[in-house]
Amino acid sequence: MKSYADGNTLRMPDSCQFQAAEREAVLLLCDDQITAFNDAARQLFQASGQQLTTLQHPAQLSPATQPCGKASFEKAELMLAKARAQGRHQFYWLHQRFNGDLFYALVTLTAEDTTESARVQAVVQDLTAQTRHMLDAAMGRLMFSKSHDALMITDSNNLILDVSPAFCQITGYARTETLGKPAGFMRSGVHDQQFYACLWQQLLQTGCWEGEIWDKHRQGHLFPKDLKICAVAGPDGHVMNYLALFSDVTEKIQHKQELEKLAYYDTLTGLPNRALLLETLERKVSTLNQQAGGQHLALAFIDIDNFKAINDTKGHLFGDLLIKAVTARIAALLDQDDFLGRMSGDEFLLIFSASCTLSEVELRLNRILEVLREPFALEDSSQHVNLSIGVSLYPTDGTDCKSLIAKADIAMYHAKKSGGSHVRFYCAEVGAQFFEQSDIELHLAEAISQGAIVPKFQPKIALQHGTISGAEILARWCRQNGDYVAPDKFIPVAEQQRLIHKLSDSLLSQSALCLQQQGITVPITLAFNVSAQQLLDPKFGRDFLALLHHRGLSPQLCEIEITESCLIENFGQAKDCINQLRQQGIKVSIDDFGTGFCSLNYLRSLSVDTIKLDRSFIAELDPQNLNNIIVVKAIIDLAHQLGIRVLAEGVETRSQLHILKTLQCDEVQGFYFAPALAWRDFCQFVSGFDASSIQQLNHNLPHSALAALLADKQ
Incomplete structure (x- = not known):
């Protein structure tokens, strides 16, 4: 007699003739309620004896619905009825443990008689392991036959036992051509013996290897593959088979190369x-x-x-x-x-x-x-x-x-x-120049907006009467740290950065403010330098006149100085702007005259008030340099014949001044009189200027040979 009990030592009747293997779970049902069970049943359902005996129906050991779609309670009643009617009934069932896990089982019901109250023995055989094995086998068959990756099985000697259809498709070899051959029969020759030695060493030590390898296709071309090899051990623990899985990664490598090409x-x-x-x-x-x-x-x-x-x-x-x-x-x-x-x-x-x-x-x-x-x-x-x-x-x-x-x-x-x-x-010198330029470019806009670039005034002297006729407005930039930035360094940057308009407006506004704060008793003309970028702007003439009016400056006491580069870029536009300004009373002078190739043509075509002889002529204005004096005299005479005044810039010696007065030059400016001055210093210069030193200059040249030469030319 076998006894079946839980923790409360429930026993089956001695007359029970039901038979079951000791390892199988057995439940005894009476009036559809569990009255007894063995220890295997308790372990199978992960339950205590009390949990099992308090169930009202065996269907409570199942999910609400079976895989076929029927309710577990209804289907359980049907299975019990068949067992009572036939004495024995066997079927597959989806059970549920008390911890919630589901598992398939083979259930055998055996009944004492055909009455509804007859006792029924239920033997439940757990099919989890068998189901897993069947699924794994099915998956293996499916993978082997349908996988896009190639599969190859070899024996312990690495001789091919079988290959998958994908293997044949990737390599070009028929299955019958591979069976019995060594797995390495497709070697490409790309990898050396050291490579394969390392592969086998790792495979023997760890049981697996994976990496990229090149093989040879049946048609002869090489192709890369992503290969995984796994050693399969037999019952004795020794290698029984090798399983290789690989895919052709040609497209993957090409895609990677394309991405790399795009990236690099x-x-x-x-x-x-x-x-x-x-x-x-x-x-x-x-x-x-x-x-x-x-x-x-x-x-x-x-x-x-x-x-x-x-x-x-x-x-x-x-x-x-x-x-x-x-x-x-x-x-x-x-x-x-x-x-x-x-x-x-x-x-x-x-x-x-x-x-x-x-x-x-x-x-x-x-x-x-x-x-x-x-x-x-x-x-x-x-x-x-x-x-x-x-x-x-x-x-x-x-x-x-x-x-x-x-x-x-x-x-x-x-x-x-x-x-x-x-x-x-x-070299270090080039580097210093570059960093200085970069620093100017970085801080120029801020310097203009903050008024750090200020106007300085260099006096212009009329030689006929020895009086101060005006001043040229020159931009000067002294930084907060005391460093002086030369105009020939920051003016080109202002033009490149399209800041020259703002710089000119700032200088004009500051100059007007100087005149309002501390005026001078004699009328003077203020000369403003204008770049090609400004002059060729169609709005320049209108904007310049509007700014003069806004700042309270008389156009008749203003002059613009332009260089020959302003005329070269667009002579027609420059000429129209100049005519517009002169009609409003603004004077116009050509700066650095004599350094270009077309100056005389400009004099013939333009209406200007003054030409400024370039300082290169004045620097060589020496009694010993007769040719230079003759050229300067010719320019002065030609200008006068055209009704144009002449100003010599860069005068630094009394000898230069004497020659220029003798040649009847109209105006001069230069360090001989004064550099560019702050407004207060300029006002003091004007009030203290002594014209007698110029008036006392006679017209006799200090060099007799020069006087004779000029007399001969006349």
């Missing part, structure tokens, strides 16, 4: 882009920094001169073609170890090999300049190209990428400022 190569030229350039330079510099020393490296920053003008004039498509042609021509001149890449636009970096000497670097860069001067034939036109190249050296100019690139860029900028088509090596 310029799409227009095919050259390495900025990212790869910086990465390469960083690697080279890092290697040099780790070495003992004595090594050097040259970095060239290359820029196409006037490329923006070419691009704007002939279009971006032409510009792209030119970029490609230029880089192709440069690349053809490089050694294998040189590294050329495109930084951006028309800027390129060339990293020379560490073995290249400085003399070789200079020689080869000059060769590049020479070859690039040959015109390019593009779109049925011939295009000339010049390059500006700056060079920095490791470790002289820096031991990090940022410093080397910055200093090569500075040297290139210096080459461009020198006229282009040059190679310039970085």
Whole structure:
């Protein structure tokens, strides 16, 4: 007799003839309620004896619904009825443990008789392991036959036992061609023996290996595959089989290469882009920094001169073609170890090999300049190209990428400022100039808005009466730290940054304020310098007159000074603006007269009040230099015949003053009298000026030979 009990020692009747294996779960049902069970049942359902015996129906050991869709209670009643009717009934059932886990079981019901109150023995066999095995087998069959990845099974000697359809599709071999062959029969020859030795060593030690490997297709071409190998142990623990899983990763590698190309190569030229350039330079510099020393490296920053003008004039498509042609021509001149890449636009970096000497670097860069001067034939036109190249050296100019690139860029900028088509090596002087320029560019706008750039007034003297006739307004910038910034440094920057209008307006407003705060007793003309950028602005004349009116300045006491460059860019526009201003009473003078090639033509075509002789003529105004005196006299005489006054700038000696008065020059200015002065100092100069020293100058030249020469010319 077998006893079945829970913790309360419930026993089955001695007359029970039901049979079941000791390991199987057995439940005894009476009137559809569990009255007894064995220990295997309690363990199977993860329950205590009390939990089982308090159940009202065996269907409570199941989820609410069976996989077929029927309610568990209704289907359980049907199964019990069949057992009573047939004496025994076996079926599959989805049970639920008390912890909530579901499991499949094979249930065998055995009944004593056919009455509804008959006792029924339920034997529940857990099918979890069998189900898992069946699922794994089904999945394995499905994977083997349907997987896109290739599967290969070998014996312990690595001879092929079977391959999947995907294997045949990927490799090109039929299944019958592979069976019995060594697994390595498709070796590509790409990997050496050391590679395979390491593979097998890891496989034997760990039981698995994975990585990328190249094999040979049946048609002969090589292909990469992502391979995983697993050793399968037999009952004795020794390797029984090897299972290999792989896929063709050709497209993956190609996609990776395409992404890498997009990330590291310029799409227009095919050259390495900025990212790869910086990465390469960083690697080279890092290697040099780790070495003992004595090594050097040259970095060239290359820029196409006037490329923006070419691009704007002939279009971006032409510009792209030119970029490609230029880089192709440069690349053809490089050694294998040189590294050329495109930084951006028309800027390129060339990293020379560490073995290249400085003399070789200079020689080869000059060769590049020479070859690039040959015109390019593009779109049925011939295009000339010049390059500006700056060079920095490791470790002289820096031991990090940022410093080397910055200093090569500075040297290139210096080459461009020198006229282009040059190679310039970085030096400390060039660097100082560049940083000074950069500092000016950074702070100029703020200096203008804060009024830090102030007007200074340089007196103009009328030679006939020896009186002060006016003053030229000159911009002066003294920074808070006391540093003086020369006008020839910040005025060009103001023009480049389109700040020249704001600067001129600020100077005019400050000058007007000076006149209002502390006037002078004699009327003087204030002369303002005007750039080409201002004069060629269609709104300049109107805006200038409006500003004069707003600041309370009389147009009749104002003069604008223009240079010949204003006229060269657009003579018609300049002429119209000049006529507009003169009609309102504003005087006009041409500054630096005599230094251009078209000055006489301008005098013939323009209506101006004054020409200012360039200081280069005055500096050589010496009794010993008769030719220069003759030229100056000719200019003065010609101007007078055209009804134009002449002012000589840069007068520094009494001898120069004497000659100019003798030649009947109308006005002078220069350090002989005074530099540009602050308004208060200018007012003191005006009030204390003694005209007698000029009035006492006689017309007799201090050099008899000069007087005789001029007499002969007359």
